[in-house]
């Protein structure tokens with residue numbers, strides 16, 4: 001279905017769009033209370049809005065919170081074939097600088113060490129990222145050493161835009177109705193807070209995963225726990241049998257948690273407690289954790305363990321009080337997606353159609369897709385093709401973006417053949 005001519009077109013479209021989008025400064029900011037968290041995200045939102053209009057899409061709209069929406073009506077689709085939503089985020093992670101990104105194309109990559117002109121100390125090689133060896137002889141794109149690249153998730157944007165351009169350019173490609181939505185503030189966990197769900201169809205896909213072929217249908221079940229330790233402050237010269245030092249007790253409490261259940265000691269399907277902050281003095285101390293597991297029961301056990309420790313510490317130090325505040329942050333999207341298996345089945349087929357091997361994976365985190373799934377729109381996450389996200393070594397192969405777009409073209413065709421209910 002996808003011819004060589006189409007592939008050349010897609011190669012140019014993805015490359016040019018990607019190089020253009022990464023140069024727009026869109027770092028989000030956790031400290032900011034507004035949506036978008038940074039005004040600069042409008043620069044990319046308006047650029048995309050203009051490009052969607054140029055492509056002739058319908059219902060193109062950039063709202064006051066920098067969400068960009070557009071619709072591509074169905075072509076040669078079965079009667080009542082379901083529409084699908086394609087979602088990518090425009091912001092980049094505040095973990096690394098994202099201003100003045102200078103993308104560099106490393107043509108004919110030799111399989112060895114890649115150097116960065118703006119930081120001679122920094123190198124990228126298969127030691128950092130074994131996947132590099134799959135792309136020998138190809139073109140790799142990195143930043144220049146001072147910033148992240150922003151393939152997370154501007155590769156997703158470029159692939160979706162290139163798919164739309166291809167659908168418009170080649171009328172022989174069938175597709176159901178496609179609705180796109182580009183979001184701000186995904187990296188700070190607020191990508192869907194102002195999203196107008198009415199504009200999205202039932203089935204959606206985020207284009208925000210890593211290696212070509214990956215499809216993610218599972219994410220963490222996520223909790224936050226804040227503990228406040230209230231001690232008893234007394235003049236230290238006369239404190240015998242009276243003082244309870246809140247900060248010292250908090251330290252002993254931390255030491256009582258299993259060291260091996262921390263992010264630095266866990267991988268794959270293992271869950272953890274992650275101490276995100278600790279502050280205090282002898283009268284008051286505060287410790288905050290995020291608690292993660294793929295299974296709700298695993299997190300329930302961890303929260304129960306905190307409660308048991310609290311009781312033990314309060315009886316060990318009479319007069320001490322420990323306040324616990326737990327909050328559910330997001331849930332594993334697996335159970336909802338399982339009820340709607342077509343979303344995953346057709347994505348798996350589309351990945352195969354694009355000549356890739358589909359790999360079902362779990363996200364050790366959350367995405368816009370996990371929030372959307374929770375809000376009633378089953379949203380698996382498809383690969384966008386980048387690696388080493390949120391770092392100055394972030395990289396992507398140009399061929400991965402071509403595969404990303406091809407996967408979307410096949411996905412559109414698969415859904416177009418799907419009979420309506």
Ligand SMILES: [Zn+2]
Nearest residue numbers: 089152153208
């Ligand atoms: Zn992302």
